[in-house]
Amino acid sequence: MIVRQAANVLEIMEFFAQTRKPATLAEIADHFGWPRSSTFNLLATLSEKGYLYEPRPRAGFYPTPRWLAMARMISEVEPLPPWTHTLVTDLSAETGETASIVAPAGVMAVFIDVVESKAAIRYFATIGHRVPIHATASGRALLLQYSQEERDSVYRKIEFKQYGPSTPISIEAVETELRNSIQRGYCQSFGDYSRDLAGAAIPLPISDRRLSVVVAGPEFRIGPKVEEVAALIARTVDRLRPKAAA
Amino acid sequence: MIVRQAANVLEIMEFFAQTRKPATLAEIADHFGWPRSSTFNLLATLSEKGYLYEPRPRAGFYPTPRWLAMARMISEVEPLPPWTHTLVTDLSAETGETASIVAPAGVMAVFIDVVESKAAIRYFATIGHRVPIHATASGRALLLQYSQEERDSVYRKIEFKQYGPSTPISIEAVETELRNSIQRGYCQSFGDYSRDLAGAAIPLPISDRRLSVVVAGPEFRIGPKVEEVAALIARTVDRLRPKAAA
DNA sequence: GGAAAATGTACATATATGTGAATTTATATG
DNA sequence: CATATAAATTCACATATATGTACATTTTCC
Numbered sequence: 001m002i003v004r005q006a007a008n009v010l011e012i013m014e015f016f017a018q019t020r021k022p023a024t025l026a027e028i029a030d031h032f033g034w035p036r037s038s039t040f041n042l043l044a045t046l047s048e049k050g051y052l053y054e055p056r057p058r059a060g061f062y063p064t065p066r067w068l069a070m071a072r073m074i075s076e077v078e079p080l081p082p083w084t085h086t087l088v089t090d091l092s093a094e095t096g097e098t099a100s101i102v103a104p105a106g107v108m109a110v111f112i113d114v115v116e117s118k119a120a121i122r123y124f125a126t127i128g129h130r131v132p133i134h135a136t137a138s139g140r141a142l143l144l145q146y147s148q149e150e151r152d153s154v155y156r157k158i159e160f161k162q163y164g165p166s167t168p169i170s171i172e173a174v175e176t177e178l179r180n181s182i183q184r185g186y187c188q189s190f191g192d193y194s195r196d197l198a199g200a201a202i203p204l205p206i207s208d209r210r211l212s213v214v215v216a217g218p219e220f221r222i223g224p225k226v227e228e229v230a231a232l233i234a235r236t237v238d239r240l241r242p243k244a245a246a
Numbered sequence: 247m248i249v250r251q252a253a254n255v256l257e258i259m260e261f262f263a264q265t266r267k268p269a270t271l272a273e274i275a276d277h278f279g280w281p282r283s284s285t286f287n288l289l290a291t292l293s294e295k296g297y298l299y300e301p302r303p304r305a306g307f308y309p310t311p312r313w314l315a316m317a318r319m320i321s322e323v324e325p326l327p328p329w330t331h332t333l334v335t336d337l338s339a340e341t342g343e344t345a346s347i348v349a350p351a352g353v354m355a356v357f358i359d360v361v362e363s364k365a366a367i368r369y370f371a372t373i374g375h376r377v378p379i380h381a382t383a384s385g386r387a388l389l390l391q392y393s394q395e396e397r398d399s400v401y402r403k404i405e406f407k408q409y410g411p412s413t414p415i416s417i418e419a420v421e422t423e424l425r426n427s428i429q430r431g432y433c434q435s436f437g438d439y440s441r442d443l444a445g446a447a448i449p450l451p452i453s454d455r456r457l458s459v460v461v462a463g464p465e466f467r468i469g470p471k472v473e474e475v476a477a478l479i480a481r482t483v484d485r486l487r488p489k490a491a492a
Numbered sequence: 493g494g495a496a497a498a499t500g501t502a503c504a505t506a507t508a509t510g511t512g513a514a515t516t517t518a519t520a521t522g
Numbered sequence: 523c524a525t526a527t528a529a530a531t532t533c534a535c536a537t538a539t540a541t542g543t544a545c546a547t548t549t550t551c552c
Contacts, residue, residue: 002287003291005252007291009252009256010295016320017320020320020322041249042249046256047351047354048376049256049374050357050373050376051374053350053358054350055349055455056455057350063320064356064373064374066373067316067317067321068317068320069372070313071309071316071317071318072317073264073266074259074309075309075311075313075314077267078301104299104300105293106293106300112299127312128295128311209302
């Protein structure tokens with residue numbers, strides 16, 4: 001069950017992150033199609049808690065820097081080592097595609113760092129974006145780091161859907177693909193989840209965290225050079241990862 | 247009316263900002279005294295929206311960097327000019343007290359930048375902290391920048407409460423205090439809102455934003471030197487504010 | 493300067509939502 | 523390895539909550 005008002009808080013914040021300017025109650029209510037009275041209650045709650053204020057009289061609400069202060073606190077802990085950001089930056093620059101660091105979240109994989117391609121036609125992803133762990137290159141690069149028991153436990157919760165012609169729709173299909181990936185030396189996906197999208201990924205264990213790096217883009221661009229891209233990822237990781245570390 | 251689940255989202259995030267480590271469903275539920283089922287729904291909602299993930303298997307949830315990305319987006323717009331942070335840093339260092347930048351939020355004043363005193367006994371405030379606009383030095387320094395009509399409009403919404411012996415409990419009392427502040431050259435408060443707390447503040451208009459700076463601390467330390475502190479604030483603003491700017 | 497339009501606020505009520513109890517899944521213990 | 527204990531999930535129902543309606547205030551426009 002989705003908690004509506006919790007989701008609404010996030011939507012409001014995303015709204016401000018997009019528009020980047022104060023908005024009045026009426027504007028917000030109209031934008032979301034929410035009743036004024038409900039919008040009023042929500043804005044009042046956020047204001048009372050010190051997360052919204054009125055930068056100038058009558059110009060509407062805007063988030064206080066409290067969001068930033070809180071987010072900084074949260075992200076200061078075990079931040080990704082700086083070289084991982086260099087990694088995705090370099091990969092995106094050299095391939096011209098979108099490169100990301102990905103982490104597990106149950107049956108999903110979450111993007112925790114993203115550098116977008118500059119191409120007009122590109123894979124559009126943002127930090128926080130989620131994809132099925134079994135039907136994507138990045139996700140399978142995570143699964144490779146699990147023990148058999150852990151994988152089984154994940155499989156039990158997966159609802160296998162035919163996202164595209166090549167989506168693995170059974171545990172055995174996924175396991176087979178994982179074995180192939182080990183053979184191949186990298187994980188790949190051709191529209192397994194998103195139409196026309198292809199990607200190459202490899203596991204990226206950092207201390208005891210199980211992460212993965214992925215480069216993804218339109219099938220017609222990635223297709224011909226998956227192997228090359230995968231090799232580049234591996235080389236770049238080798239180059240950037242501190243030698244001493246695990 | 248307070249929107250409970252909206253408030254809960256904020257509480258969860260604050261919880262993570264404090265503990266700074268992953269927490270399981272059970273831990274979160276116990277911490278807040280929430281039923282597990284409700285906690286489950288909330289965590290699922292936050293996860294589904296890409297704001298929570300599971301950094302390592304079975305170690306519980308933690309916010310994704312998406313919070314940070316969003317907060318950065320929001321705060322990039324019209325950030326406070328850098329010299330205002332220097333201002334509060336310097337003021338806190340020189341006075342040994344807590345120094346803050348404050349902005350209006352209806353009948354309240356919100357702290358939008360805070361440098362805390364290092365003293366054991368000190369004014370404890372955080373970004374996002376709110377105080378009544380009419381019963382605090384910082385708030386009155388905001389009111390001084392309003393036109394008479396705007397002030398009247400604010401007064402109509404204030405619920406005058408006797409927070410302490412010196413709290414102004416009528417419009418006339420507030421207006422008188424404002425006139426005195428102009429005479430004096432700065433705003434002050436001695437326990438008008440918080441017991442034992444004293445502060446000195448002056449208006450800090452920046453472009454078309456109405457802000458104020460305040461230095462606050464225990465009455466016994468601030469009391470004897472309010473005038474001195476106020477003068478210091480004024481001098482420091484003079485020193486740091488770019489000459490060309492309005 | 494006055495009327496009309498837009499915006500913000502309060503409250504009772506029907507209904508969407510949170511929750512207690514039951515079920516399933518995972519982990520610890522003998 | 524079986525059993526016990528703890529954690530995570532599901533679901534039907536009573537109740538806390540979102541909202542329609544009415545009212546107040548502010549702003550716009552003529």
